[in-house]
Amino acid sequence: MAQDNLQTDGLTAKISYYRWPIGIVLFFIALAIFNAFLAYLAYSGRRDRVVENPYEVGLKYEETIRSKALWNSLGLRLESSFGSPDESGLRTVNLVITPENRELDLPSSLLIEIERPSDARYDRSSRLTLMGDGVFQGSLDMPLDGLWKMTVRIKFAEQEAVFQEQVLLQD
Structure with a gap:
C-alpha cells in the first residue's frame, strides 16, 4: 500500500x-x-477574381441597380416556397409574383439563380414556367439545407427586372 x-x-x-x-x-x-x-x-470558399476590365464591371453594377429599381417601380411582390428535396436533391420551387398594377402582363417564364454563399460548387440556375395567376413553378437541384442567395430575373419587353433575397432552408 x-x-x-x-x-x-x-x-x-x-x-x-x-x-x-x-x-x-x-x-x-x-x-x-x-x-x-x-x-x-x-x-x-469562393475565390477572389482579378478583374481585367473594371469599367465593364462598373457598367454591369449600374445595370443591376437599374434592374432592381425597375422591379420596385413596377410594384412587384414576391413570395417564395421551396419543397423538401427528393432522393436526387431536387426541390420544387414555387414563386408567386403579384404586381401592384393588375394589367401588367407577366412573361411565360423567368430565370432563378441560386448561390450557396460559402461554396460555389452548388450554384444553380433554372427557368421557371408560369402556371397561371402569377405562380411560377419549376425544380432546382438544392441538396443542402442552410442559407442560399436567390436571384430572380424576369424580362419585360426590352428591360430586365431583378430581385435578390436570402433564403434559409430547413427540413
Missing part, C-alpha cells in the same frame, strides 16, 4: 515539474490546429 502511494507521488511530482513545458507544447499544438483551420476556411 505504501509502495503504491510512493509511485503516485512520484508521478505527481513529475507532472508538476514538467507542467510548464507541457503547457507550452500543448499551446503551440493548439495554435497549429487553429492556423490549419483558418487556412482551410480561407481556401475552401
Whole structure:
C-alpha cells in the first residue's frame, strides 16, 4: 500500500515539474490546429477574381441597380416556397409574383439563380414556367439545407427586372 502511494507521488511530482513545458507544447499544438483551420476556411470558399476590365464591371453594377429599381417601380411582390428535396436533391420551387398594377402582363417564364454563399460548387440556375395567376413553378437541384442567395430575373419587353433575397432552408 505504501509502495503504491510512493509511485503516485512520484508521478505527481513529475507532472508538476514538467507542467510548464507541457503547457507550452500543448499551446503551440493548439495554435497549429487553429492556423490549419483558418487556412482551410480561407481556401475552401469562393475565390477572389482579378478583374481585367473594371469599367465593364462598373457598367454591369449600374445595370443591376437599374434592374432592381425597375422591379420596385413596377410594384412587384414576391413570395417564395421551396419543397423538401427528393432522393436526387431536387426541390420544387414555387414563386408567386403579384404586381401592384393588375394589367401588367407577366412573361411565360423567368430565370432563378441560386448561390450557396460559402461554396460555389452548388450554384444553380433554372427557368421557371408560369402556371397561371402569377405562380411560377419549376425544380432546382438544392441538396443542402442552410442559407442560399436567390436571384430572380424576369424580362419585360426590352428591360430586365431583378430581385435578390436570402433564403434559409430547413427540413
